[in-house]
Amino acid sequence: MYFKSRVVALVLAIMVAIVTVAFLSLLPEINETIMLVAGLLSFASTYLLVYVTFEFLVIREISEIYNVLNRMRKKDFSFIEDFESTNSNHPLKRINREIYKYGVNKHKEIEDLKRLEAFRREFLADVSHELKTPVFAAQGFVHTLLDGAIDDKKVRRKFLKRAAKSLDNLDKLIQDLLTLSQIETGEIKMHFEHFNIVPLASEVIDQLENKAERKDLTIRFDQPYNSPIFVHADADRIYRVITNLVSNAIKYTESGEILVGFEVEGQKVQVYVKDTGVGIPPEHLSRIFERFFRVEKSRSKEMGGTGLGLAIVKHILEAHNTKVSVISTVGKGSTFSFKLPIGQGADGLEDGTVDTEEFEELEEEN
Incomplete structure (x- = not known):
């Protein structure tokens, strides 16, 4: 590249010098000394101008473009910050940036x-x-x-029960897969409404109480909630979320209790499910919401479940523009929580709670 730019500058400088001398020779008062000096000056100035222009404004930028292409071909994107901080209006620099951005986008698409x-x-x-x-x-x-x-007869009944249980598990797995697919594709639309989340959670506790008692566990609220707490969400889907979280807590808790609680924070209501179970190792926390992911696959198989419960929780909450958080300590337990916007109470105010007597009167009217 260096040689070519020098040759181009030399040829153009000679041509300009010849034209300059030829033009001056047409003037009668110009002697040979003046023509020689004019020719040398035009040659030198043209050579320097063309060489600098080609070398620093064209050839160097073209070389940089080749360099970028080579580094992109090798998947080396370590120079991203250099390009993001460059604000030059030079056309070749802009072309270089556009090539780089195009390459980065294509690389990301391929990786995705x-x-x-x-x-x-x-x-x-x-x-x-x-x-x-x-x-x-x-x-x-x-x-x-x-x-x-x-x-x-005895064996027949026993085997038919086991076959029926296996088919029930198969049906549950298929239903969970369909639910996930429908949520992701938008076939299931969220029906947002204002409702009191306390009786909804109480219903979940009542439903799963027998399951917990079989493991000598206790499910309860972390404190008495005498006043209703209104949220704005899809009641059926939030019921599913709390059910999945409590059921998951029962599955991985050998002794102790599962607590369900609420906390009003500004314009949000935090809902949390706390257990005293085995806990989750830190290296697995980022993956527990993946489909079929199990921390201990052998033990999880024995405990049952489809492996889709937490994945469904994640997708339902994402459809509510929120997310589920988890804090866990191995051997001490886990706390799953999520936030919902405060709903409109019976008094028409979005304060999350209403007077207990007014709420009871409203319930009686309905």
Whole structure:
């Protein structure tokens, strides 16, 4: 590049010098000394001007473009800050920046596609594995009955119960997969309304109380909530969220209790579910909301569940423009929480709570 720019400058300088001398020779009063000096000056000035222009304004920028392309080809984007801080109006510099931005965007698209492809493969493998377990179990029980065990009334009833349980698990898995798919594609629309979240959570506690008692666990509110707490959300979906969180807490708690609580913070209501379970190792906290992810897969299989509960929680809350947070200590327990906007109470004010007597009167009217 250096050689070419010098050659171009030399050729142009010679041509300009020749033209200058030829023009001066047409004037009668100009002698040879003046023409020689004029020729040398025009040659030198033209050479320097063309060389500097080509070398520093054209050739160097073109070389930089090649350098950028080579580094992008090698997936070296370490010079991103240099380009982001450059505000030159030079046309070649702008072209260089545009090439760089285009390359970075394409690189990100390719990386995203690779991640999606890896996720798709992992998801299909997980789905296949999860579907295989209940199908094979039901298959085994049915074939055992067909091979002669059906004649034994006691064995027949036992195996049919197990086959039915496996098929129920299969149905639950399929329903959870459909729910996730519908939320992601927008087929399930959130129906936002103002409602009191206290009785809703109380209903979840009542529903799962027997399940907790079988493990000698206690589910309760962290404190008495005598006044209603109104939120603005989809009541059915929030019911599903709290159910999944409490059910998950029961599953991973061997002793102690599960607490459900609320805290009004400004224009938000924080809902949290706290357990005294096994806890979650720090390295797994970022992945627990992935589909089918289990911290201890062998133990989780024994405990049941589809492995989609927390993934459904995450997607429902994202549809509410909020997210679920988790604080966990191994061996001490976990606290899952999320925030919802304060709803309009019975008094028409968005303060989250209303007078208990007014609320009871409203309930009686409804």
